[in-house]
Amino acid sequence: MAGRRPGPAAILLLLLAAALAPISSAVRPVSDAHRSAAAELFVPSADGSFGDLESTYEAVRTFQILELEKYKSLTGKACEFAAEKLAFPSSSAAKDLFHAVRISGALGCSVDTGVYDGVVARLKAVIKDTNSLLEFYYSVGGLLSIKEQGHKVVLSDAESTFHAIKALSQSDGRWRYDTNSAESSTFAAGIALEALAGIVSLADAEVDPSMIGVVKNDIVKLFDTIKSYDDGTFYFDEKHVDATEYKGPIMTSASVVRGVTSFAAVVPGKLNIPGEKILGLSKFFLGIGLPGSAKDCFNQIESLSFLENNRVLVPLILSLPSKVFSLTSKDQLKVEVTTVFGSSAPPLKVNLVQVLGSDSKVINSENKELQFDLGNNVHHLDIAPLKIDVGKYSLVFEISLQEPEHETVYATGGRNTENVFITGLIKVNKAEIGISDNDAGTVESVQKLDLLKDTKVALSANHLHKLRLSFQLTTPLGQTFKPHQVFLKLKHESKVEHLFVVPGSSRQFKIVLDFLGLVEKFYYLSGRYDLELAVGDAAMENSFLRALGHLELDLPEAPEKAPRPPAQAVDPFSKFGPKAEISHIFRAPEKRPPKELSLAFMGLTLLPFIGFLIGLVRLGVNLKNFPSLPGPAAFASLFHAGIGAVLLLYVLFWLKLDLFTTLKYLGFLSIFLVFVGHRALSYLSSVSTKQKTA
Amino acid sequence: MPRATSDARLLIQSLSKAYAATPTNLKIIDMYVVFTVATALIQVAYMGLVGSFPFNSFLSGVLSCIGTAVLAVCLRIQVNKDNKEFKDLPPERAFADFVLCNLVLHLVIMNFLG
Incomplete structure (x- = not known):
């Protein structure tokens, strides 16, 4: 437990958040x-x-x-x-x-x-x-x-259009997108039902009732394929999620809800759909909470509006404005029963029929009716008479409509289970701290502690002693309370910390630190240790982190091979802070000579060339050997032009072209050059051999 | 000492006299070789003065000069009429080789120039 860790307060906060998180998404x-x-x-x-x-x-x-x-x-x-x-x-x-x-x-x-x-x-x-x-x-x-x-x-051929759409339906209540497609889809079923409802509205004469009966049967079969979570949420999804045109559960469910409610609105008679499935669908759409995309938002809101006004069964949602109740402030259990858009429900009774503990154990199965507050449209009940202690509970409510004819209009789902959280003040009793001898076990000095405020006990011990700490925690109803976290922290002057979990029994929490076994863990560090006790739980309203005082510890000298205490982080939270800015190091540009020098040398490199030209003039070089006949002269000129072109191409290659373009042009040029060069040089060669022979 | 100087002078005189008998086309090639080597030397001097950055440009400049000088020497060997080894090779053929090798050499040089 020792070492660098975020403080117990931080752990406590995290756990508290984790404990409350599932409750907030209701x-x-x-x-x-x-x-x-x-x-x-x-x-x-x-x-x-x-x-x-x-x-x-x-x-x-x-x-x-x-x-x-x-x-x-x-x-x-x-x-x-x-x-x-x-x-x-x-x-x-x-x-x-x-x-x-x-x-x-x-x-x-x-x-x-x-x-x-x-x-x-x-x-x-x-x-x-x-x-x-x-x-x-x-x-x-x-x-x-x-x-x-x-x-x-007016749709005059309504009957035949109805048949054309019906022909695409499958035996399991799903539909195909067209006659050629082999896949059937739940999303398509919703669309088809909406289209059929439209045809019934547009028809000039009444559509064959037997056909409508068949479609009603299809809807019942479609609802047999509905999927569910174990909290009573129902939704539609495609059978094969890898199919083409897969839309996801929200779009699929929305399509079915739209289709079924539209169809139910235009045909005579009721559809035989179980109320719990209608309720489960509305729970599914409400359970999305705040949607993440515009598409989801539209599907959620529009489906809920169809469910709010549908002719099959209007779902009534039981919800709790708050799911955390404090025993200290004697909170009332408040329950709202509304439609999905929050409109008030018809007159009804809400009974609390069962209270289940976190391990599904029945705590209380007394049937209690909640009082109805007409002004606020809330059913309420005092939690004190329920005799429930701090912790997590599942409450089972039963809704019963007062008017029997409403049973065919509204879906209440019968029993509803809600998870709640009860918090309260925890009493801390019989807190004692003391030092005892190792062998005799006789307690030398025991001090009573008041853990409601910081105390300043001063203890001293050596490695042959033991530190004892004990206290009791009781809930408002007098039960022993076991919080999630009970830590004792010893902090040395040099900021080396040691955390110990305080074990709890059914009667009390007690820890005995035997320093003889801990010298190595304490890195043989003698001196002053500050003592802190952290007790925390999500249900505990008075979670605390108390400074108890200090302990003067006298430990033996460290042997040579003893482990060194780890280096302490300056601030454990600094690792979440901004990182130091990265400064990028670029290669410094090479030092260049002054421009004038470079230009001077460029001129200098031209000097030998000028010397070469002067030399040529002094040698009396001439172009008399250049062919005088027009044909060979043309080839000779082309040969020189070709060489010039290749050199020009090289310059272009240096300036902008890449190797592949250059090689492509060079290929064409070289073919030309070989041809022309061969003609020019062979003419020269024939002339010189003629001269020799002549 | 004066003896040595006059000897050297005699030697140079005889050398230049003998060289004057060299055909003009060989003289042109000799001048060309001198010109390229001189250019290379100037570049080396520049490098010694300011440092070798950018090194690839320096190398390509110098190697272009040295390379073409070597090719010119090869041309001279082939064109020289006193050289019996290449008696059957027409000078035009040698010149074509010289041109081709120069073009290939400079393609590489340009690629390396950066």
């Missing part, structure tokens, strides 16, 4: 936190748009559901953006028209009837030609949105 209804998160996630770019039409619609719709005034400021830009697409329906994809129409609908943009006539004609043509589920979905969704905006839209 299911709570949509709140202002979601509103500010949405406002942060949907940020329009400089030109006022959100990128594509789909993102713009998602932003508008999310702001609208959350009743953020912000969306009204978007109206002008977004309407313009949508109108651009709607102006040319024949050249736009069904997907773009779908989103543009929905933006116009959500914002109430003024669109001419003539423009919508064109869009309707285009979308109907798409429905006629396509066999892809997505195309169906976009076209039907677009038509439905136009109808909802007050235009008369």
